[in-house]
Amino acid sequence: MFGDGKLDELRTFVQKDDKACEIVDELWQWMMEKHLEKDEQLDEVEAKRRCPECGGVGKSREADKEPRDIIGQHGAVGFGREGYYCGRSRKVFFPSGPAA
Numbered sequence: 001m002f003g004d005g006k007l008d009e010l011r012t013f014v015q016k017d018d019k020a021c022e023i024v025d026e027l028w029q030w031m032m033e034k035h036l037e038k039d040e041q042l043d044e045v046e047a048k049r050r051c052p053e054c055g056g057v058g059k060s061r062e063a064d065k066e067p068r069d070i071i072g073q074h075g076a077v078g079f080g081r082e083g084y085y086c087g088r089s090r091k092v093f094f095p096s097g098p099a100a
Helices: 013-042
Strands: 059-072 075-086 091-093
Touching: 013 059, 013 075
Parallel strands: none
Antiparallel strands: 059 075, 075 091
């Protein structure tokens, strides 16, 4: 991670500053991905599975995962937003709001 032993090759302040920014960006990307994964796991499963059309409980389907990007100060973080299928209303939905 931290330069892979090539830090001795950095001679100028600009090179060192660029490398530091690169390392911070990598660390930020990794940390945000881990936090987003954890947040998704901690959501109230029952509440987010409710169909907005009929109130029935939707079934999670891997095929309905929607790729999303969140833009932060150091760049974009990608994650898959889970989709649910409601058999009663025959619709696929993606929960939104603070719990989703």
